[in-house]
Amino acid sequence: MTQEERRQSLEGTALKVYAYLLRNGPAGPREVARALNLSSPSLAYYHLRRLEESGLVSKLPDGRYRVAGPASIEGYVVIGKWLMPRLLAYSAFFAGFLAIEVLTAVLRLKSSEGIGTDLITLILVTGLATALFALEGILMRGKKA
Secondary structure, three states: OOHHHHHHHOOHHHHHHHHHHHHHOOEOHHHHHHHHOOOOHHHHHHHHHHHHHOOOEEEOOOOOEEEOOOOOOOOEEEEOOEEEEHHHHHHHHHHHHHHHHHHHHHHHHHOOOOOOHHHHHHHHHHHHHHHHHHHHHHHHHHHHO
16 A cells, blocks of 8 residues: 555544544444444444555454554654644744743843843744644644544
């Protein structure tokens, strides 16, 4: 199966099923259907089989399915047991810089150096980048979950 076919198999409900297995470990179709509020276990089974055919999950002898290994999913990054939109990771990166910039501004105010327009501009730009990446990441996550 090509990388493009794998990506296509990880959209919509199939992506939700994959994320559930990644987060919670092995599960059967009934458990997946119940957890994701799917209309029936047969729908969960259908998506589990699609994921198995693409090599993303494997079936255990007891009938449950587990994530076969790390997958490269366009627009997402796996952090621990969580499937996270890459844009939220970028937002966290910029938030770290924003915290350092705000701390620098506070320290400059306490030492009576003055903040300066360059630091204010930097805080505004970094804050805007943080907010935009966070908003887009949340919207992307909403499409998955």
